[in-house]
Amino acid sequence: xxxxxxxxxxxxxxxxxxxxxxxxxxxxxxxxxxxxxxxxxxxxxxxxxxxxxxxxxxxxxxxxxxxxxxxxxxxxxxxxxxxxxxxxxxxxxxxxxxxxxxxxxxxxxxxxxxxxxxxxxxxxxxxxxxxxxxxxxxxxxx
Amino acid sequence: xxxxxxxxxxxxxxxxxxxxxxxxxxxxxxxxxxxxxxxxxxxxxxxxxxxxxxxxxxxxxxxxxxxxxxxxxxxxxxxxxxxxxxxxxxxxxxxxxxxxxxxxxxxxxxxxxxxxxxxxxxxxxxxxxxxxxxxxxxxxxxxxxxxxxxxxxxxxxxxxxxxxxxxxxxxxxxxxxxxxxxxxxxxxxxxxxxxxxxxxxxxxxxxxxxxxxxxxxxxxxxxxxxxxxxxxxxxxxxxxxxxxxxxxxxxxxxxxxxxxxxxxxxxxxxxxxxxxxxxxxxxxxxxxxxxxxxxxxxxxxxxxxxxxxxxxxxxxxxxxxxxxxxxxxxxxxxxxxxxxxxxxxxxxxxxxxxxxxxxxxxxxxxxxxxxxxxxxxxxxxxxxxxxxxxxxxxxxxxxxxxxxxxxxxxxxxxxxxxxxxxxxxxxxxxxx
Numbered sequence: 001x002x003x004x005x006x007x008x009x010x011x012x013x014x015x016x017x018x019x020x021x022x023x024x025x026x027x028x029x030x031x032x033x034x035x036x037x038x039x040x041x042x043x044x045x046x047x048x049x050x051x052x053x054x055x056x057x058x059x060x061x062x063x064x065x066x067x068x069x070x071x072x073x074x075x076x077x078x079x080x081x082x083x084x085x086x087x088x089x090x091x092x093x094x095x096x097x098x099x100x101x102x103x104x105x106x107x108x109x110x111x112x113x114x115x116x117x118x119x120x121x122x123x124x125x126x127x128x129x130x131x132x133x134x135x136x137x138x139x140x141x142x
Numbered sequence: 143x144x145x146x147x148x149x150x151x152x153x154x155x156x157x158x159x160x161x162x163x164x165x166x167x168x169x170x171x172x173x174x175x176x177x178x179x180x181x182x183x184x185x186x187x188x189x190x191x192x193x194x195x196x197x198x199x200x201x202x203x204x205x206x207x208x209x210x211x212x213x214x215x216x217x218x219x220x221x222x223x224x225x226x227x228x229x230x231x232x233x234x235x236x237x238x239x240x241x242x243x244x245x246x247x248x249x250x251x252x253x254x255x256x257x258x259x260x261x262x263x264x265x266x267x268x269x270x271x272x273x274x275x276x277x278x279x280x281x282x283x284x285x286x287x288x289x290x291x292x293x294x295x296x297x298x299x300x301x302x303x304x305x306x307x308x309x310x311x312x313x314x315x316x317x318x319x320x321x322x323x324x325x326x327x328x329x330x331x332x333x334x335x336x337x338x339x340x341x342x343x344x345x346x347x348x349x350x351x352x353x354x355x356x357x358x359x360x361x362x363x364x365x366x367x368x369x370x371x372x373x374x375x376x377x378x379x380x381x382x383x384x385x386x387x388x389x390x391x392x393x394x395x396x397x398x399x400x401x402x403x404x405x406x407x408x409x410x411x412x413x414x415x416x417x418x419x420x421x422x423x424x425x426x427x428x429x430x431x432x433x434x435x436x437x438x439x440x441x442x443x444x445x446x447x448x449x450x451x452x453x454x455x456x457x458x459x460x461x462x463x464x465x466x467x468x469x470x471x472x473x474x475x476x477x478x479x480x481x482x483x484x485x486x487x488x489x490x491x492x493x494x495x496x497x498x499x500x501x502x503x504x505x506x507x508x509x510x511x512x513x514x515x516x517x518x519x520x521x522x523x524x525x526x527x528x529x530x531x532x533x534x535x536x537x538x539x540x541x542x543x544x545x546x547x548x549x550x551x552x553x554x555x556x557x558x559x560x561x562x563x564x565x566x567x568x569x570x571x572x573x574x
Contacts, residue, residue: 025194039319039321041321041355042316042319044355045323046314050264050314050323050325050353051263051314051315051316052263052264052314052315052321053262053263053314053315055319056261057451058262059262068428071339073157073355081355085520086525088286088523088524088573089286089287092180092281092284092286092287092573093280093281093287094386095178095222096180096220096222096236096280096283096284096287096573097269097274097280097281098222098224098236098253098255098257098271099265099280099312101176101224131342140294
């Protein structure tokens with residue numbers, strides 16, 4: 001009986017967690033960035049160092065969020081289409097050949113927004129609820 | 143004895159494991175300095191007392207998988223330090239510690255190069271780097287990044303050296319606004335040889351790869367000039383003796399075949415890598431083109447199928463190496479009368495020339511079929527444990543990637559008969 005209750009509690013927690021996870025994500029750049037809306041794949045190319053500049057020109061510096069954060073998990077799953085493990089193996093190939101390094105990580109939406117608002121080369125992602133006029137949205141992921 | 147060594151190895155692995163759990167991934171110090179690293183602890187053995195697995199290139203300095211369980215062939219630890227010198231420049235050095243057959247521990251700066259980041263879509267690197275010849279060259283030491291205990295050496299051992307001193311450029315971009323991206327990497331430099339393995343000069347090549355979310359296609363072409371600076375004086379004198387003897391017999395083409403200095407060496411490779419859902423399908427075909435030399439034209443390929451099932455990834459690989467016998471056949475066809483004539487001029491010379499003349503081209507024909515069945519277990523992001531079984535079947539009278547007896551310079555020890563060999567390997571990989 002206790003086990004069943006425990007299972008219900010766990011599934012409730014997991015349920016709430018996935019609700020949090022299902023929040024929308026906004027991929028944001030500096031308001032002066034001339035890039036039009038971007039596709040999932042264009043964003044993934046920048047975050048995986050397969051492309052180093054914005055579609056509208058200018059060097060792109062991707063910024064990620066802390067490991068384990070719901071917004072990062074959703075971004076990895078929906079945009080990069082890689083689990084944290086696959087991502088680790090992918091970057092170990094790039095890092096140990098000196099070709100590049102994974103995006104720097106920020107602790108929260110506010111930190112990402114601050115960097116993006118300060119530097120026209122930066123691209124980041126945040127919870128869509130955190131979007132304000134200091135940044136420009138190039139992709140929204142439901 | 144073996145049990146004791148195995149226990150020691152397990153203790154070592156579990157020690158590292160504990161250490162790892164308390165380590166964070168990469169250490170970043172004030173944004174300008176990043177230290178990262180990787181390690182592999184491996185053990186392997188074969189089931190044939192006379193066979194010693196040793197690829198015929200720079201890896202020969204490390205690989206010696208014999209009948210006794212050995213712990214050193216695959217084991218290594220590396221530390222990479224990247225420092226940002228300015229906005230546009232960074233410096234990378236990778237140190238690697240690894241046991242050499244002849245030295246207790248070989249700790250050397252594997253690479254050291256400067257990267258220029260000033261361009262929008264490309265980087266330029268100069269220094270000592272990994273030569274980007276095959277699909278798995280770039281990260282051939284980073285066990286965690288692939289499925290096997292070691293990437294298929296049938297293909298990787300086609301070139302004498304995996305590092306080069308020179309310059310390269312890596313240009314990456316998308317094709318228009320499409321979902322496809324590509325990378326173009328031209329490179330130029332020289333590859334140092336290692337003891338008794340030839341090196342190459344004037345290497346010039348490029349690779350180009352086309353990538354999509356689920357697949358990568360890659361092609362590489364390289365042209366270079368063979369140099370013999372790294373051969374031992376003994377090996378040089380054997381080669382010179384052979385040239386002299388065969389030209390005195392009137393076989394100038396054979397004499398020329400033993401004169402590899404300054405000859406051209408080309409290499410081509412074509413590979414694919416498909417990652418679709420939990421399925422992995424990848425492979426590579428490589429062609430080494432030399433002139434009519436005792437180092438033969440060789441083709442090698444492998445295909446791998448794997449499927450991720452939770453934390454386990456079972457995989458199967460088939461690999462094959464085929465070499466051209468033209469030169470070896472030419473030497474074998476020299477009538478005995480010529481050697482007898484040499485013997486009559488100087489006792490024993492003819493027999494020696496015959497032995498070495500036939501041995502050298504034969505030793506470089508390393509034809510074999512390999513089947514690898516293994517599993518990679520990844521309990522947590524950042525480290526894995528791998529177990530694999532290999533069956534290596536030398537073909538067409540060659541000894542495959544097995545030394546005959548005790549060493550490459552010992553031309554007399556021919557105990558191993560070229561029969562199929564089974565190998566078992568286990569390893570533990572981490573990246574941090």
